[in-house]
Amino acid sequence: MSSTTQQGRRERRLHETRQRLLAAALDLFATQGYTATTFDHIAARADVGRQTAFNHFRRKEDFVVAWVRQRHQHLNRHDAAHPSRRASAVELLTSQLRTLAEFNEHDYALAKDLYDNGVLHSAFAAGAPTPDAFLAAVTRGRQSGEIRQDIDADLVADMVFDTYTTTLARWLKADGAFPLGETLATKLGILVTGIAAPPADAATSN
Incomplete structure (x- = not known):
């Protein structure tokens, strides 16, 4: 067996173990709460x-960061698997935001517990960057002329992401x-x- 094959198998085992740990942690956070869950439980x-x-x-907290990143990766893969050449940049961003909303609705108990314990906000701040799917949609919009080219694409994508995170926090706070969506x-x-x-309009109002 070649060293490349052995390394490939080792990496797969490590990935499988990591995913199993993440799934275990998220299940425990949702059922018994983040605070009550220990590394021994996981x-x-x-x-x-x-x-x-x-x-x-x-x-x-790293489990929560991994969970947020996993959602963003799902979003990126969803866009790659369902390309829509006719959709506008705004339509793409709207679809992406609705997809994230559905993730949170599906995992409401988990998201709510993580928010109530203050770790969800920390996860966004600590290691969950703006999804690549947002930046891709904005870049596409700039290229097609839908979005102003004098505004940095990363800045626009960050603004969309900031809108998502603050709205999510308010939604969770409001139960x-x-x-x-x-x-x-x-x-x-x-x-x-x-x-x-x-x-x-301004002239008419005056």
């Missing part, structure tokens, strides 16, 4: 040793009292059109 659920768990995730789509529309009234 290792036992994943059927690995405690040190193995620490080898993959140094802090309990899901308003439709997350619709609210995100509405806010994106305002971001796209701006809040200033057209000059003609």
Whole structure:
């Protein structure tokens, strides 16, 4: 067996173990709460040793960062698997925001517990960058003329992501009292059109 093959198998085993640990942690966070869950609980659920768990995730918060990144990766893969050449950049961003909303609705108990314990915000701040899918949509919009080319694409993508994270926090704080997907789509529309009234409207009002 070649060293390349051995290395490939080792990497697959490491990846499988990491995914098993992440799945175990997320399940425990959702069912018994983030605070009540320990590394021993996670290792036992994943059927690995405690040190193995620490080898993959140094802090309990790292599970949450990995969960957020995993969602963003799903978003990137979804766009790659379902390309739409006719969709506008705004339509793509709207679809992406609705997809993220569906993720949170599906995993509401987990997201709510992580928010209530203050670790969800920390995960966004500590290691969950703006999804590549947002930047790809914005870049596409700049190339097609839908989005101003004098504005940096990374800045626009960051603004969309900031809108998502703050709206998600308010939705979780309100116990899901308003439709997350619709609210995100509405806010994106305002971001796209701006809040200033057209000059003609301003003149009429005066």
